[in-house]
Amino acid sequence: MAIRTRFAPSPTGYMHIGNLRTALYAYLVAKKDPEGVFILRIEDTDQGRLVEGATDIIYETLKQCGLHHDEGPDVGGNYGPYVQSERVRDGIYMDHAVKLIRRGGAHYCFCDQESIAAQKENSTDGFQFTDPCRSIPLEEAEARVKAGEPFVVRQTIPSEGTTSFDDEVFGHITVDNATLDEAVLIKRDGFPTYNFANIVDDHLMEITDVVRGMEYLSSTPKYNLIYESFGWDIPRYIHCPPVMKDEHSKLSKRNGDASFQDLMTKGYLPEAVLNYIALLGWSPETEQEIYTIDELIEAFNVHHIGTNGAIFDINKLTCINGMWLRKMDLDSHYALIKPYIDSAVKSNFDGKKIAAIVQVRANTLVEIPEMLDFFDSFSADYSPELYRNKKMKTDPAIALESLKAAYDVLKDVTDWTQENIHEILLALPKKMERKNGQVLFPVRLAVTGKQTTPGGAIEIADILGKEETLRRLEASIRMLETALQA
């Protein structure tokens, strides 16, 4: 039988990295099987927490990441509807709740919240609700329901014995039934709770592998009791530890940095983000670090998912993002970063050449414009002290000498190509008995006015063109002369 997994978010806001990672893992588990099916189900049973537009963010994010679902509200499928509120209208949950009650796995409960609170009030430490409605005979309960009395459906849990299950990540877990409380399955408003809707839908949609956060680990035994009451097969469980913001707290929707959309605006690539979060909590069996989605499918193995929370490290993401940027061929890299180049460079320079000098340096997209600001704005009012560089063995006086020499040879170049500039400029240090750096470092500085830039003197001069290079050189020479005279 083919593997079927689902990603079941509730549309309550942004998609954060922890969520996305759960989606990724569910996707990988499904696609590991060539026949595997990945399903998107929207869990909107909490009508009070719905956030408008949240569903679209989910669609958009999955799409950007290439996590295409085979079934879902927008793409259809044979197990629909894929939105829980629509399933409520179809009566699916209530029908199953009634079935479960008849099988003894649940019961009607007429307690109001006040009486539960009162019981809690009167109990000494360790409150566990004891439901008096458990003992109401079924016919009587059904009659009260029929008469219109408000009710909830509550799970009936055996007071003795133990329940255990196997988790692919955490192993075998056993709990005493006595510690399990009888959770509400159908709320007073007729909507199912998350737990119940989940069980029913997972079964009806024939989910074989349940991938979810480990916060559900403690309610899993209750799930299994319901599966057993129904006589249904229990799925494989894959509980994932949380993605943490720091040592103590999980990544939260409040923390804007954690949302996928924010990472996009911060200049990260979807592929890199996916690559990174795959590695957050899961480790491959080889030392390979860069993975395309297809490579992840190939390498993924649930038994290498870790058991403790992993702190989201933007440094590592940045590094991986840089690797993705660098491994692209120049044409696609240029196509990708063109908007960022254009936003900083309005003058008519060769964008592709600029892309080439940027490619080995940029780790994120947003840092690109700042790197390139010198192309459009140059004025020789920077500090002459910038020319003093210990490693290059330069100071303003040496720089002035080099700049003049460079200007003299450069002004006669007729064919302004990188090769020619290279040849001409590198002849200079030899002639002047200087080190390469003593000539080229000042030239680069003179035409950019910046301490550090992407690209060296030759590459930048090439891009700037002869006229602009000479203009900038001249301005810098004048500035240096004035400074040295003073």
Place this chain on the structure above:
RNA sequence: GGCGCGUUGGUGAAACGGUCAACACACCGCCCUUUCACGGCGGCAUUUACGGGUUCGAAUCCCGUACGCGUCACCA
């Protein structure tokens, strides 16, 4: 508080009883070099939360303690 889960360097982590505890990020040096970066090389846990036990041998198994997280909602 009950129950469950966890604890390897600043971070992600490998090692599934057997040499000096991989690797990557970050950090620090050095090299390369026309700056920065890229790339290369090296450093960075005398030790795997702590205490016992089992064993010829433990990060790895057992027990206890501490700490952390989760759960105990008519939220998901």
